[in-house]
Amino acid sequence: MRGSFWLALVLTAIGLYGGLVLAPMDYLQGETFRIIYIHVPAAVSSMSIFVFMAVQGAAALIWRIKICEIFVVCAAPIGAMFTAVTLVTGMLWGKPTWGTYWIWDARLTSELVLLFLYLGVIALYQSYSDLRAGARAASVLALIGVINVPIIHYSVHWWSTLHQGETITLTDSKMHASMLWPLLLMFVASKLYFLGSLLLRARVTLIKQESGKAWVRQALAIELPTAVIKPTPSSAIT
Amino acid sequence: MNRPPSSSAAPSLSQSNFAKRWLQLLVIALVHELRQRLRQPSQLLHPIGFAVLVALLFGFAVGPQPDRLAPVAPAALFIALLLANFLSMELLFASDFEDGTLDALAASGREMVPLLYGKALAFWLAQGLSLLLALPLLMILLKLPAMLAPTLIFTFVMMSLGLSFLGLIGSALTVRLRAGAMLLMLLILPQAVPLLIFSLGAINAAQLGEPAAAPLLYLSAISLALFALAPLAAKGVLSQEIGN
Numbered sequence: 001m002r003g004s005f006w007l008a009l010v011l012t013a014i015g016l017y018g019g020l021v022l023a024p025m026d027y028l029q030g031e032t033f034r035i036i037y038i039h040v041p042a043a044v045s046s047m048s049i050f051v052f053m054a055v056q057g058a059a060a061l062i063w064r065i066k067i068c069e070i071f072v073v074c075a076a077p078i079g080a081m082f083t084a085v086t087l088v089t090g091m092l093w094g095k096p097t098w099g100t101y102w103i104w105d106a107r108l109t110s111e112l113v114l115l116f117l118y119l120g121v122i123a124l125y126q127s128y129s130d131l132r133a134g135a136r137a138a139s140v141l142a143l144i145g146v147i148n149v150p151i152i153h154y155s156v157h158w159w160s161t162l163h164q165g166e167t168i169t170l171t172d173s174k175m176h177a178s179m180l181w182p183l184l185l186m187f188v189a190s191k192l193y194f195l196g197s198l199l200l201r202a203r204v205t206l207i208k209q210e211s212g213k214a215w216v217r218q219a220l221a222i223e224l225p226t227a228v229i230k231p232t233p234s235s236a237i238t
Numbered sequence: 239m240n241r242p243p244s245s246s247a248a249p250s251l252s253q254s255n256f257a258k259r260w261l262q263l264l265v266i267a268l269v270h271e272l273r274q275r276l277r278q279p280s281q282l283l284h285p286i287g288f289a290v291l292v293a294l295l296f297g298f299a300v301g302p303q304p305d306r307l308a309p310v311a312p313a314a315l316f317i318a319l320l321l322a323n324f325l326s327m328e329l330l331f332a333s334d335f336e337d338g339t340l341d342a343l344a345a346s347g348r349e350m351v352p353l354l355y356g357k358a359l360a361f362w363l364a365q366g367l368s369l370l371l372a373l374p375l376l377m378i379l380l381k382l383p384a385m386l387a388p389t390l391i392f393t394f395v396m397m398s399l400g401l402s403f404l405g406l407i408g409s410a411l412t413v414r415l416r417a418g419a420m421l422l423m424l425l426i427l428p429q430a431v432p433l434l435i436f437s438l439g440a441i442n443a444a445q446l447g448e449p450a451a452a453p454l455l456y457l458s459a460i461s462l463a464l465f466a467l468a469p470l471a472a473k474g475v476l477s478q479e480i481g482n
Contacts, residue, residue, distance in 0.1 A: 061474070109431075116428040123424055127415050136478045137411050141425060144407065144471065 004196035011189035018182030026179075032096045037182055039089040041190040042082045046114060047149050049079035049194060053121070054146035057139030067202070069135035070209065072142055073125050074201035078194055080118035087111060117145040131209045260352050267356025275364045285322040285365050286372040292318035293379050304381065311380040312441040316434060318376065319369055319394055323401045324426070326365070328419040330357060330409035331476075340413070344477060354406060354469040354476075362402035366395065389444040393437045393454065400433045400461030401426075403468035410475040432460055 019037035026033040053075045060068035090108065091101045102108065121138045128134030210216050275281065296314035300307050307314075334340045343350060373390060376382075382390070408426040412418030439453030 061478070113428045113431055116424075120425045120428065123421055124411060127412075127418075127421055133414070133479065137475070140471070140475050140478070141411060144429070 002196070004192050004199070008189045008192035008196060011185055011192065015182045015185035015189055018185065019179075023179045023182060024176075029097055032093065035089050035093045037186050039086060039093060040183060041186040042085040042089065043111070044187060045190045045194060046079055046083040046086050046111070049075050049082060050114065050118070050142070050146060050149050053079065053142040057142040060136065060139045061143070066132075067206075069132065069139055070202050070205050071198065072121075072139045073135050074198050074205055075194075076118055076121045076125070076138065076142075077201070078197050080115060080122065082190070082194075083111065083115045083118060087115065114145075114149070117141075121145070135209075260349060263349060263352035264356050264359075267353040268360050269356075271357055271360030272363065275360065281326075282364060282368045285325050285368050286375075288325055289318040289322035289369055289372050290375060290379070292321055293376050297379060307381060311382050312386075312438060312445070315376055315380055315382065315390075316394075316397070316437050316441070319398070320401065320430065320434060322369055322372075323365055323398055324405070324423055327361075327405040327409055327426075328412060328422045330361060330405065331413045335413050340476065350473045350476065351469050354472050358402050358406045358469065361405065362399055366398035366402065369398065370394065386441065386444055389440060389450055389454075393440050393457065396454070396457050396461045397433050397437045400457070400464045401430060403461075403464040404429055404433075406468050406472045407475065410472040410479070413476070414479055433457060436460070 016037060020034050023034070025031060053072050056068040056071040056075070059065055060072060087108075090111075094103070095101050121141050124141055125131075125134040125138040128137065207216055207220070293314055296310065296318070297307065300310060331340060334343075343353065370391065373387075373394065377384070377387065377390070404426050405422075408422045409418075411425060412422045415421065436453045436457035440450040440457065443450040443453060
């Protein structure tokens with residue numbers, strides 16, 4: 001888990017160096033295009049994490065796998081963070097290039113709706129006192145909301161929007177190689193960050209949800225230093 | 239397909255028998271819900287009052303000049319109707335949850351889906367029709383031309399159908415929570431955005447004199463998809479909630 005974070009950090013450093021320093025200037029946008037190295041990986045992550053959440057939610061509801069419920073709940077804050085980063089970097093990119101921070105076109109609106117869907121999943125989970133029931137309700141909501149993701153992805157095809165179309169597809173890319181490799185590196189880095197963050201959060205959520213069970217007490221007792229569980233005079237009375 | 243246990247001596251359940259029982263359950267639930275709502279007729283006027291209030295707020299906020307109100311009038315109308323539709327949505331399952339009817343239903347193994355249809359349709363008829371009565375008043379307040387009326391009626395009927403069934407899922411998700419109203423709105427409003435977009439697309443097209451068929455078809459498609467699928471989703475949610 002920690003290895004994933006370190007790898008993500010290293011790849012981010014290399015990718016950002018490649019993107020911010022090494023890559024040549026764009027012929028149209030000049031230096032401002034460089035925010036693509038944060039904006040696009042964050043955008044791809046925001047959509048793929050929602051799909052991940054929906055798949056985990058489906059697995060949790062159909063086959064009643066407990067760990068999938070926990071993955072749904074843990075992926076939501078990470079996805080919300082990536083969506084927020086996408087929106088903010090998009091706004092910062094839009095001001096110099098389009099002249100405006102915001103416009104009500106299909107892609108931006110549906111990305112904003114995606115943010116609210118993430119926040120809804122988080123809010124629903126936190127409003128339950130029974131954490132397992134909350135995780136299941138969050139799974140249902142994730143499944144219902146996943147329909148929004150294809151709408152965002154295809155919005156640039158279906159409606160004429162200000163946001164540009166796809167530059168990279170699975171087979172081809174309109175970007176030059178010198179600009180492309182840092183972007184691909186940042187994709188991988190964002191995935192690795194997501195993996196590390198998800199596993200860390202899942203660990204904590206699992207402990208929190210199962211806190212009454214014996215295995216948790218054993219696991220925690222092993223990891224706590226003995227100085228913390230030193231008996232105090234008051235506990236000797238009880 | 240789930241078949242309810244037959245109480246008759248002959249165990250053969252044909253397809254038409256199942257369909258007949260299914261529809262019977264739906265009608266029973268629908269009539270029961272409508273009767274409950276009609277017990278306090280004054281409650282039917284609450285959505286009308288709320289919608290008119292929201293329209294008034296828009297009028298006050300925008301100011302008296304006609305050229306400032308005219309561009310936002312259709313939007314104000316649909317936001318007023320949207321919010322009024324949400325008014326009593328969180329109470330959809332509240333009374334049944336509190337007195338244990340939902341638990342009994344889940345335990346009995348009876349078909350829940352037709353009962354959910356009955357609830358959602360009753361909600362649509364009660365809220366939707368009463369808001370339709372408010373429509374002439376709202377059109378006068380917001381100075382919308384009378385020729386828009388047929389488009390407005392059809393658009394509102396389709397939008398409120400979609401909203402009622404969306405509210406079914408939302409109420410099912412928040413049935414266990416005490417103060418679920420705000421959370422319900424937070425969950426359902428993002429999903430209601432496409433309904434709002436296509437409704438206003440239709441009205442804007444009608445205002446320009448263009449054919450409003452395309453947005454109306456999209457709106458109807460979304461609403462009918464919700465009509466078909468939402469009770470199944472709500473049944474899944476309720477089975478999870480109640481089964482514990």
